[in-house]
Amino acid sequence: MSAPAAPSxxxxxxxxxxxxxxxxxxxxxxxxxxxxxxxVFLLGMTGQxxxxxxLEGFPTDSYMSWIVPLSCLQGAGFAGAATGSNLARDIEQGxxxxxxxxxxxRPVLLVGPILGGVSRSLVPAxxxxxxxxxxxxxxxxxxxxxxxLYVACAGFCTVxxxxxxxMALMFRTQQAGPLMQQGVFLAVFLxxxxxxxxxxxxxxxxxxxxxxxxxxxxxxxxATVSGIQPSFAHTWPGLVALVGMFVVLGALALLGLRxxxx
Amino acid sequence: xxxxxxxxxxxxxxxxxxxxxxxxxxxxxxxxxxxxxxLMLLAVIASGTSxxxxxxxxxxxxxxxxxxxxxxxxxxALLAGLxxxxxxxxxxxxxxxDRLLAAPxxxxxxxxxxxxxxxxxxxxxxxxxxxVAFAFGARYPGGVVAVLATxxxxxxxxxxxxxxxxxxxxRTGSxxxxxxxxPFVFVLLFTAPAFFPRELLAPALRDAxxxxxxxxxxxxxxxxxxxxxxxxxxxxxxxxxxxxxxxxTVLATFALSExxxxx
Amino acid sequence: MSDFDSRVPAVEVRGLVRDFKGGIRxxxxxxxxxxxxxxxxxxxxxxAGKTTSVRILTTLLRPTEGVARVAGHDVVHEADAVRRxxxxxxxxxxxxxxxxxxxxxxxxxxxxxxxGPAAKDRANELLERVGLTQAADRRVGGYxxxxxxxxxLALALVHRPQVLxxxxxxxxxxxxxxxxxxREVRTxxxxxxxxxxxxxxxxxxEQLADRVGIIAAGRLVAExxxxxxxxxxxxxxxxxxxxxxxxxxxxxxxxxGLGSLEPANAAAPARVVLRTAAGKGxxxxxxxxxxxxxxMVESIEVETPTLDDVFAAVTGSHLEGAEARGAEPEAxxxxx
Numbered sequence: 001m002s003a004p005a006a007p008s009x010x011x012x013x014x015x016x017x018x019x020x021x022x023x024x025x026x027x028x029x030x031x032x033x034x035x036x037x038x039x040v041f042l043l044g045m046t047g048q049x050x051x052x053x054x055l056e057g058f059p060t061d062s063y064m065s066w067i068v069p070l071s072c073l074q075g076a077g078f079a080g081a082a083t084g085s086n087l088a089r090d091i092e093q094g095x096x097x098x099x100x101x102x103x104x105x106r107p108v109l110l111v112g113p114i115l116g117g118v119s120r121s122l123v124p125a126x127x128x129x130x131x132x133x134x135x136x137x138x139x140x141x142x143x144x145x146x147x148x149l150y151v152a153c154a155g156f157c158t159v160x161x162x163x164x165x166x167m168a169l170m171f172r173t174q175q176a177g178p179l180m181q182q183g184v185f186l187a188v189f190l191x192x193x194x195x196x197x198x199x200x201x202x203x204x205x206x207x208x209x210x211x212x213x214x215x216x217x218x219x220x221x222x223a224t225v226s227g228i229q230p231s232f233a234h235t236w237p238g239l240v241a242l243v244g245m246f247v248v249l250g251a252l253a254l255l256g257l258r259x260x261x262x
Numbered sequence: 263x264x265x266x267x268x269x270x271x272x273x274x275x276x277x278x279x280x281x282x283x284x285x286x287x288x289x290x291x292x293x294x295x296x297x298x299x300x301l302m303l304l305a306v307i308a309s310g311t312s313x314x315x316x317x318x319x320x321x322x323x324x325x326x327x328x329x330x331x332x333x334x335x336x337x338x339a340l341l342a343g344l345x346x347x348x349x350x351x352x353x354x355x356x357x358x359x360d361r362l363l364a365a366p367x368x369x370x371x372x373x374x375x376x377x378x379x380x381x382x383x384x385x386x387x388x389x390x391x392x393x394v395a396f397a398f399g400a401r402y403p404g405g406v407v408a409v410l411a412t413x414x415x416x417x418x419x420x421x422x423x424x425x426x427x428x429x430x431x432x433r434t435g436s437x438x439x440x441x442x443x444x445p446f447v448f449v450l451l452f453t454a455p456a457f458f459p460r461e462l463l464a465p466a467l468r469d470a471x472x473x474x475x476x477x478x479x480x481x482x483x484x485x486x487x488x489x490x491x492x493x494x495x496x497x498x499x500x501x502x503x504x505x506x507x508x509x510x511t512v513l514a515t516f517a518l519s520e521x522x523x524x525x
Numbered sequence: 526m527s528d529f530d531s532r533v534p535a536v537e538v539r540g541l542v543r544d545f546k547g548g549i550r551x552x553x554x555x556x557x558x559x560x561x562x563x564x565x566x567x568x569x570x571x572x573a574g575k576t577t578s579v580r581i582l583t584t585l586l587r588p589t590e591g592v593a594r595v596a597g598h599d600v601v602h603e604a605d606a607v608r609r610x611x612x613x614x615x616x617x618x619x620x621x622x623x624x625x626x627x628x629x630x631x632x633x634x635x636x637x638x639x640x641g642p643a644a645k646d647r648a649n650e651l652l653e654r655v656g657l658t659q660a661a662d663r664r665v666g667g668y669x670x671x672x673x674x675x676x677x678l679a680l681a682l683v684h685r686p687q688v689l690x691x692x693x694x695x696x697x698x699x700x701x702x703x704x705x706x707x708r709e710v711r712t713x714x715x716x717x718x719x720x721x722x723x724x725x726x727x728x729x730x731e732q733l734a735d736r737v738g739i740i741a742a743g744r745l746v747a748e749x750x751x752x753x754x755x756x757x758x759x760x761x762x763x764x765x766x767x768x769x770x771x772x773x774x775x776x777x778x779x780x781x782g783l784g785s786l787e788p789a790n791a792a793a794p795a796r797v798v799l800r801t802a803a804g805k806g807x808x809x810x811x812x813x814x815x816x817x818x819x820x821m822v823e824s825i826e827v828e829t830p831t832l833d834d835v836f837a838a839v840t841g842s843h844l845e846g847a848e849a850r851g852a853e854p855e856a857x858x859x860x861x
Contacts, residue, residue, distance in 0.1 A: 007638040015635040022623040026664075037445045044452030047467035049311055051458075054318070094619030098680075101583050102636035103608040178295070185302060194310035204309035261586045 009108045016099075016112025017119070023086065024120055034082065035124040038075035039131055042067055046135075049194060057198040059227020060138070068132035069149055069220035070193050073213070075124030076153035077160040077184040083117030084164015085177040092173050106257045114161045121157040125150070137224050144230040145223035148238075152220035155242035156213070160184050162249035169256025187213045212241035274367055275375045282349060282379025296341045297387060301394060304334040307457050319462055321493060327400040331391065332483035333456030335412060336476055338387040339420040340447045346380040346420075347427020347440055354435040369522065373514050376428055377421050384420035388413040403489035411496065412483045418503040419479050425510025432517035454480050478502035533597040535561045535688050535719035536582060541591035543577055543743075551577040553743030555591070559721060559736075561687070564714050566734030567723040568832060570844050574743040575723040576616060579692050582721070583613050596687050609637075612681035612718075614674075616692040622666030626657050626676050629665065630683060637684035651679040655709070671702035678709065689713065691722045695729060707733055725844065727832045739836055746839045754835045761804035761829040762787070763811055768821035770794040779818040783807055795823070804829055 024030045042064075050063040060066055087110075090096045099109045129149070133139065141148065164180040171179075190207050191214040192200070200208055208214050219238025222230040308330045315326055323329045353359040362372060392402075392409060402408055431440055453467055454476040460468060471477040482499020485491050536559035543552040552574045559565040569575050580586040582595055584604045593600045596610035620629065627648055634644035652658045655675040660668065665676065674694060681689060691710070695703040710733055714720055724730055730737045731751045739747040739754075747754055763784070767776055776797045777786055784801030801807045805827050815822055836844050 005638040007636055008640070011635055011640060015632050019621065019624065019632065022621075026623045033442055033445065037448075040445045040448050040452070044448055047464040048452060048456070048458045049314070050464045051317055051319075051462045052311065052314055055313060055316055094615065095621060097585055097615060098613075098619060098633075099636065100585055101608055101611070101613050102633075103605050103638075104636055182298070182302065186306075189302075189306040189310070193306070195313055199313040200310070201312045202309055261584070 007102070007104050009105065009111075012104050012108055013111040013115065016109065017115040018112075020083075020086070020113045020116025021119060023116070024123075031120065031123050034075065034078060034120070035127050037078065038071040038124050038128050041074060042071040042128055042132060043135075045071075045194070052195060052199075055195075055199060057196055059196060060225045062136060062138055062224075064132055064135055064137040065224040065226070066221070068129060068137045068224050069152070069217060070188070071128045071132070072125040072149060072153050073156050073217060073220060074184075074188050075128055076121040076157040077188055078181060079121035079124060080117050080157040080160025080162075081164045081177075081180040081184045082120070083113050083161040084166075084168045084180040085174060087113060087165055088168035088172065088174045088176055091168060100260065106260075107254060110165055110253065110257070114158060114165070117161040118154050118157045121153060122150075125153045132224070138226060139224060140226040141223040141228075141230045148230060148235060149220045149223035152216050152238060152242075155239075155246070156216055159242065159245040159249055160187075162246065162253045166249060166252045166256050169253065169260065187211065191217055193217070212245050215241040271368055271371045274371045275378050278362075278372065278375025279378025279382055282346060282376055283382045296338070296345055296383065297390060300334045300337045300341065300387075300391060303337065304330060304391070304395065307333075311457070314458070317462065319459075321459055323488060324403065325399065325401045327395055327398060328402060328487055329484065330457055331395045331400055332412075332480050332487065333451065334391050334395070335388055335416050335483055336419065336454070336456060336480050337447070337451055338391055339384055339416045340423050340450060340476075342380055342384040342387055342420040343423025343425075344427050344440070344444065344447055345383070346376055346424040347431045348437065349379075350376055350428050351431035351435065351437045351440045354431060355437045363522070369518055370515060373428065373511065373518060377424055377511065380420050380424035381417050384417040385413060388416045402487045404486045405489070408486040408489065411486050415479055415483055415486075415496075415499055415503050418500075418507050419476070422475070422503060422506030422510050425507065425512075425514045428514040429510065429517040432514065432521050435521075450474065450476055453477075456480055475502040475506045531561050533561070534594070535559045535563065535596060536565070536721055537592075537594040538578075538582070539592045541578065541581065541593055542589045543574075543581060543586065544589045551743055552581070552588075555740075555743065555745055557738055557745055557748065559719060561719050562714070562717060563735045564710065564720040564722065564733055566730040566737040567721065567740060568725070568727070568730045568737055568836075568844070569723075569740035570725060573740045575740055576692055577743075578740070579615075579690055579721070579723055583611060583615075583690055584608055609684070610687045612684070612686035612689045614677045614681040614689075614691050614694060616696065620665045620668075620673055620676065623664060625662050625664055626652065626668070626679075627661040629676065629680060633680045633683045639683065647683060651682060654682075655679045656705075671698055671705075674698060674702065674706065678706070682713070686718065688719045688721060691720065693723055693725065695724070695726065703729075727844065730832055737832065739832070739839065741836070741840045747835060751832065754832060755830045756802075758830040758834045758838050760784075760800050760802050761827055763799040763801060763807055764826045764828060765797045765799070765811065765815070766823040766825075767795045767797065768823050772820045773797060775818045776815060776820045779814040779820060780811055783810055783814065 046064045046067050052058065053061050053063045053066070058066070087096070100106070139145065163183055167176045167180045167183075170176070190204065191211045192208050197205070197208060197214070215237035218228060218234055221228045222234050228234055308327045312326045314320055315323070350359070353362075392412065396402070427440065427443070430443070453470045454474050455463060455471060456476075460471055460477070460481070463471065478494070479499045479502055481494025482496045483494070485494030486496050536557070538555050538557045541552050541555040542550065544550050555574070555578060567575050567578070577586065581588050582593055582600060584600050584607050587601055595607045598606040598610070600607050624632070630648035630651060631644050634640070634647060639647055649658075652661045655678060657672060657675055657679065660672060665673065668676065678694070694710075695706055698706070707729070710720055710722070722729075722733060734751065736748065736750055737754060738745050765776065765780070767773060773789065773794060777789070780786060780797065780799050784799045784803070784807065787798035787800060790796065799807070799811070808825055808827065811825065812822065833844050
């Protein structure tokens with residue numbers, strides 16, 4: 001009886017993706033905290049800083065419209081970070097060893113869980129969008145804008161997941177969880193989160209200018225901010241930023257994989 | 263005779279408080295939410311929204327950072343209280359609390375001991391936040407007295423929040439429940455003029471803020487640090503904090519007696 | 526069973542060293558060889574380096590120095606080929622509690638290239654083999670410890686590996702489950718699978734292993750079949766309790782030809798101790814001989830050295846979890 005054929009990378013990725021969805025399909029209320037947090041921030045920030053739109057330089061009169069894409073990205077980013085903490089748990093509890101002794105190229109083992117994170121991120125992103133729309137956010141970008149928003153969220157989730165995975169592979173313990181979340185938090189908020197770039201003062205102006213997530217935010221804001229019309233000019237910087245972050249963090253994640261066992 | 267008993271109970275309270283505090287510091291990762299998170303939010307908000315000073319209706323302030331810092335201090339108090347409640351829930355769920363109950367310790371001392379720990383944590387937090395903000399350019403015209411008063415107010419508030427969290431912990435004994443309450447910390451924070459003046463809040467929040475005791479504490483701290491009582495009345499803040507602390511400590515003690523009765 | 530060359534050792538280790546941060550040397554120059562079709566027992570106390578060695582052999586850890594080959598492939602440079610040929614059931618039986626047994630088997634199949642109906646059939650086959658058909662569609666979170674180990678074994682067998690690594694497979698199991706697992710391991714071995722088993726239980730090594738390697742402080746300190754190892758330490762002894770102390774002389778005369786007699790002990794005049802290589806096999810001849818000389822016997826017991834005695838002889842200390850010194854006596858009833 002000869003040995004079975006070599007495993008198909010695609011099939012393995014799909015199987016592990018399906019497994020990662022169990023976290024939310026088979027655990028009651030698993031998505032609740034991940035969804036509630038960005039909604040709370042959406043409402044809180046709009047309520048606190050809403051008047052800022054009165055200042056000249058704001059491309060919209062509706063602060064809710066300004067903040068919705070931010071909260072969507074926040075939710076998507078934390079879903080990505082959760083992928084990292086799930087991997088850290090799997091490593092700590094020995095489950096990942098089971099995958100490591102299989103004749104599968106190690107990078108393939110990460111594809112499924114990352115896809116799972118992206119799938120999960122659709123929920124908070126959509127809930128935030130719906131809540132925002134119900135409370136008066138505008139949708140001037142139409143279908144194109146919505147596509148841009150979801151592309152930004154999916155892309156950012158993937159990048160955040162790679163960051164989480166890198167942390168998980170470096171520290172191999174769930175205690176690295178907060179590091180993953182704080183990285184996402186800083187990435188999202190050290191940007192044009194609250195005000196457009198023209199209204200930023202001090203050190204944040206430079207930091208936001210250099211932060212790739214600022215451009216991802218702009219990509220996403222084509223959906224709801226009337227002053228940011230869907231166009232290639234508002235799109236390509238965000239895509240380049242996503243690809244750039246993907247490459248850098250992907251390389252780090254692969255390095256982390258190589259370190260396993262040394 | 264009474265003095266002796268009081269002295270003994272006092273030592274118990276201190277010992278329990280010290281333990282509660284040391285659990286916090288034993289693992290660095292527990293420090294992150296309570297010490298680092300509020301500072302990250304402070305940095306982000308203070309820098310991201312500083313242009314708000316240009317808004318009509320925004321009060322005249324020397325230092326925007328000093329305007330925002332009260333929100334951070336109160337956030338710290340909220341987190342200190344919630345963390346204590348979570349630690350208590352963990353004790354209850356994993357049986358340590360039962361061991362305490364079996365010891366010859368007065369029931370009220372148990373509650374007060376926990377609160378003492380919360381107090382200690384809050385003191386350290388407030389000093390840390392105010393110092394870091396100062397290092398980054400915040401100035402407190404209200405002077406040392408104002409800073410001390412702020413620290414006291416924050417501590418009392420932390421005890422108040424700790425009381426609610428503790429009451430929930432004692433009633434439910436569920437660690438995961440308390441951990442999931444975390445986002446509501448931010449609900450309480452955002453329905454107070456934590457980072458923006460009350461007049462400029464959205465109407466719905468402005469109305470809600472009237473009923474939130476934290477509103478008065480935040481404004482009191484703001485007024486104290488700026489040396490400007492038009493920003494907030496320190497006595498209103500003190501009253502709100504004390505009322506909250508007393509009410510919730512009573513609540514927690516009731517929850518404890520309920521638990522003992524059903525044991 | 527995939528075809529293998531019976532001249533190539535199933536496991537081959539030369540000068541294996543593994544250091545960890547902090548100057549810890551978990552494996553300190555290990556040399557061993559396992560022939561295909563053997564059951565090799567790796568016996569040693571906690572911390573001796575068993576798990577580290579297994580993790581190196583199963584490609585989870587890289588050696589600091591030395592060479593290891595499994596099924597003819599180098600564990601570092603041909604890791605993929607090694608992974609195709611081995612089945613692994615590790616000590617931390619890490620099983621996803623949210624999945625069912627059947628789903629786990631299908632997933633394992635996917636990891637090894639089994640898909641569709643082939644994967645389904647193989648899952649059913651293995652579920653039946655380890656007796657988990659009833660529980661197959663329940664979440665693993667609800668399985669007992671014994672059930673989890675059985676599933677773990679089934680998972681290790683999905684792709685019909687040449688070499689099976691079992692790291693402390695029966696730790697924490699009740700005696701019934703332990704026996705069932707032993708039977709399964711023997712069956713697998715009869716079918717041709719090489720088994721590399723680590724354990725801290727003497728009985729497990731003695732019962733299952735064709736050869737035993739005793740490891741302490743990262744090195745192999747003794748190796749051989751269980752009997753050969755025990756023979757190094759001493760011969761079995763026959764303890765005869767006489768019905769009448771006066772018959773001691775006759776008893777000694779009767780038994781003289783069967784082995785070497787221990788000197789008489791004044792404190793226990795009714796006891797005669799015979800040292801004989803035959804061990805249990807000497808019981809019947811001893812009873813016959815005593816009977817011929819008209820000696821009445823109260824009881825006869827055989828005491829054999831254990832692997833713990835071997836361990837103590839070589840390292841100077843005892844294995845953790847070993848039974849109290851002195852093997853369990855195999856008593857035979859006194860004749861009529």
